[in-house]
Amino acid sequence: MKASVIFSTYNAVEWLEKVIIGFDNQTERDFEIVIADDGSDEKTKAKIDSLRTQINIPIKHVWQEDDGFQKTKILNKAILASAADYLIFTDGDCIPRKDFVATHLKYREANCFLSGGYFKLSMATSKAITPENIKNQDCFSISWLLKNHMKFNLKFIKLLSSKLITSILNMVTPTTPSWNGHNASAYKSDLVKVNGFNNDMKYGGEDRELGERLINSGLKSKQIRYFAICVHLDHARGYVSEEVWKKNNEIRENTQKNKVTFTPNGISNVSYSE
Numbered sequence: 001m002k003a004s005v006i007f008s009t010y011n012a013v014e015w016l017e018k019v020i021i022g023f024d025n026q027t028e029r030d031f032e033i034v035i036a037d038d039g040s041d042e043k044t045k046a047k048i049d050s051l052r053t054q055i056n057i058p059i060k061h062v063w064q065e066d067d068g069f070q071k072t073k074i075l076n077k078a079i080l081a082s083a084a085d086y087l088i089f090t091d092g093d094c095i096p097r098k099d100f101v102a103t104h105l106k107y108r109e110a111n112c113f114l115s116g117g118y119f120k121l122s123m124a125t126s127k128a129i130t131p132e133n134i135k136n137q138d139c140f141s142i143s144w145l146l147k148n149h150m151k152f153n154l155k156f157i158k159l160l161s162s163k164l165i166t167s168i169l170n171m172v173t174p175t176t177p178s179w180n181g182h183n184a185s186a187y188k189s190d191l192v193k194v195n196g197f198n199n200d201m202k203y204g205g206e207d208r209e210l211g212e213r214l215i216n217s218g219l220k221s222k223q224i225r226y227f228a229i230c231v232h233l234d235h236a237r238g239y240v241s242e243e244v245w246k247k248n249n250e251i252r253e254n255t256q257k258n259k260v261t262f263t264p265n266g267i268s269n270v271s272y273s274e
Helices: 013-024 042-052 071-081 100-107 123-128 131-135 142-147 154-159 163-172 188-193 206-216 242-257
Strands: 003-009 031-037 059-063 086-091 094-096 112-115 183-187 220-223 230-232
Touching (some): 003 013, 003 071, 013 031, 013 094, 013 100, 013 131, 031 071, 086 100, 086 188, 142 154, 183 188, 206 220, 206 242
Parallel strands (some): 003 031, 003 086, 031 059, 112 220
Antiparallel strands (some): 086 183, 094 230
16 A cells, blocks of 8 residues: 555544544555554544444544653554554644645655644634545635634644645745654654654654754655645644743753764654554
8 A cells, every 4th residue: 555644543433533534535546544542542443443444444443542742652653563664643633634745645655754734723713623634625614614613813724625726825934844643744764863762752843853953864744735725623732831831942952963863762662553
């Protein structure tokens, strides 16, 4: 298959279902879904088992016991579980537009990783989205969003579909093309080479640190911020910790300063078996 789509989840069944429906609605069909489950309860497993019978994309459910925020570890396990040589990463709260997978495959390039963004929704809009709205692509329509609790702002430009305009925006955006966990992709071999995500990191910059090691190892980063589109469902973040942020920032500073390419505590420190 052409790609493995990897995303994390944790006890967010309603959002998870919307994301999976989004991937079942893709124009490109030759890929698998690998769900990196950081300790969800049985409700998540039951929903995934149910959705397997309803969609035509293969789903792998990679689960680990709940031990606090351990996203990096479960993502590394998901990488091991993936079958394709090209990996697309997003989050379990991001609904992909129908050309999301096709776009990542179109712009993939050797010795390069792709960097995308997202359009953030309000909680009211997130809840208003139905399976039909995803199948009809309503949730990517500016007019539909304005009718469903969103207020107009300049970030709506992210949802434009004009190839000319989006190409120009990708060239002129001041945003650095970094590794963004909600929308990024790379060859599996490049991720394994740097030993994947740093298991010592919890929430806060852990995705960016991976991208910094990829760049240190010689990869370029390519901007597809206005090509690969997903909408971000709102949610609380009870796992945010100032102490963790401080530790993560120290790790990132070391990675940047010393041009670190390999984390000692990464893929090689986890295991996965079906």
